Amino acid sequence: MSRTERDDYLERLEELLPAREAARVRMEVDALIEDRIEEQRERDPDVDEAEAERAALRALGPAEQLADELVSSPLVIPLATRRTFVRVLAAVFACHLLLSVALTFAGATWDSIPGLLAPLPNEPFAAVFLGVITIFLIDTGALLCIFVAIGRAAPDRLRPTAPLHARATRKGALQGLVLLVLMALIVNLFLDEVFSVKHGDEFRPFLASDFKSIVPYVNLVLAFFALRHILTLLDRGETAMATAAEALGCLSGAALLVIAATLGKLVEMPTSSKLGREAAEVLDNLIERVFLVIIVIGALLLMLRFVRLAIRFGRQVRA
Amino acid sequence: MAERVDPRFEAELRRGVVQLVALHYLETPRYGYDLVRLLGAAGFQVEEGTLYPILRRFEKAGILASRWDTSGKRPRKYYELSDDGRSVKAAMLDAWKRARDATDGALDRPMKEEEAEAAEPAASEDTP
Structure with missing residues (x-):
């Protein structure tokens, strides 16, 4: 006997239902289909069987x-x-992509977490592209597993993420601008004074020249954030342009932090009669590790914020 | 003007009521398609895809009892109101009557009378 649409329908229905109910439901639905076909036959004895079956399935x-x-x-x-x-x-x-890029810039050749976190290949282009796709597939698969597990154990826990919208106010924008000005002053004028260590009667800076060379780019990042606050002040609230400015600030900030993490030297502790070369190197290493932790966490947070802002920007533009 | 009414309005209005009417008809044992026909004749156009999940839900909740009748040329599943189902139906009927009376009362009362009633609590708050 050839398969009919009815057989396909009932089989599909059975596959979708829990095993303990499937057979019973199939029997009941089959009876409903048969009842409707019979009623159509009673109304019109010449009715086409296939069409009658289709009508029953539509119902x-x-x-x-x-x-x-x-x-x-x-x-x-x-x-x-x-x-x-x-x-x-x-x-x-x-975040995963950012970490992989950071590992690439740092010249790592080993997998930090085998199969999960590794540097991206940097040539040829096809290898880079496939590397990015692989990261995406790993993340999608891992999240799917997590969502299925949470969905089975505690379906109510899968609530929507925190709202994307955080109201931008003029007061907040003014405060933000003041903070940015202070940061700009520290970065451009008082960097050596802030990051210095006392040797005898004088304070000597300990930031490496490599690290200080990125100061102009820090100003660019601060400028994006300042633009966001200025737009909020001018438009009396948050607009798509302000969101875009902040998003660019977060993205450039994350990128700058990644570059900073891969610089040769971040810290150069000055030596003196009280602090020998070896002790200074140990301190260099210690402070650099602390800086790196702060840099990585900062980059991840900025990246997360960038993603939320990008989604918000998309919604503002579509609205 | 009638065509400007959202078609979902009437469907949503009927959705809860059709369950009550179905339970009413199931005081007597009936099979699924029989109930579809009865509801259709009463002005409730429901299809099997809508009615069957309702019947299954009621059966799982113990509101309906069911049995297969294999005496005919093919088996048919008959549903009937259970003892618990009669209490549930009575409660649903009370709820329907309350909603109906409240709606009729609100729609029949003149607008000015409602505005005056709404203003009364505000006035009594102002007076020392």
Whole structure:
């Protein structure tokens, strides 16, 4: 006997339902289909059987929709869960990519976490592209597993992520500008005074010249954030342009931090009669490690913020 | 003007009520498609895809009892209101009557009377 649309429908329905209910539901739905076909035959004895069957299936609706109505947990993934998944994936992918790029710049040749975290190949282009795709696939797969596990254990925990929108106010913008001016002053005029160590009666700076060479680029990052606050002040609230400016600030800040982490030397502790070369090197190493931890955490936070701002910018532009 | 009414309005209005009417008809044992026909004749156009999940939900909740009748040319599943189901139906009927009376009362009352009633609590707050 050839398979009919009815057989396909019932089989699809059975596959979608929990095993303990599937056979029973199939029998009941089959009876409903048969009842409708019989009623059509009574009204019109010459009715086309296939068309009568199709009409009965239309009355039931798609198998997926019917199965969704019949099971206690939804088959169709709610919009909120999908949105959460996409946002978390964007953030995780951005951070994972950032770390891989940082490892590449640092010249690492080994996998930090085999199979999960490794430097990106930097040539040829096809290898770089495949490397990025691989990172995306790993993150997608890992998140899917986590979501399925959480979905089974505690479905209510999969709430939407925190709202993207944080109201920008003029007061906040003014405070932000003041803070940025202070940061600019420290970075451009008082860097050596702030990052210095006392030797005898004098304070001697300990930041390496490599590290200080990125100061002009820090000003660029600060300028993006300042632009965001200025736009907020002028427009009396947050606009898409302000969001874009902040997003660029976060992205450039993250990139700058990654570059800073891969510089040759961040710290050069000055030596003196009280601090020998060996002790100074140990201190260099210690302070550099602390700086690196701060840099990595800062870069990740900026990257996460960039992802949220990028999503918010997209929504503001579409609105 | 009737065509400007959102078609979902009537569907949503009927969605809860059709369950009550279905339970009413199931005081007598009936099979699924029989119930579809009865509801259709009463003005509630529902299809099997809508009714079947309702019947299954009621059956799982113990509101309906069911049995297969294999005496005919093919088996048919009959549903009937259970003892618990009768209490549930009575409660749903009370809820429907309350909603109906409240709606009728609100729609029948003149607008000015409602505005006066709404203003009364504010006035009593102002007076020392």
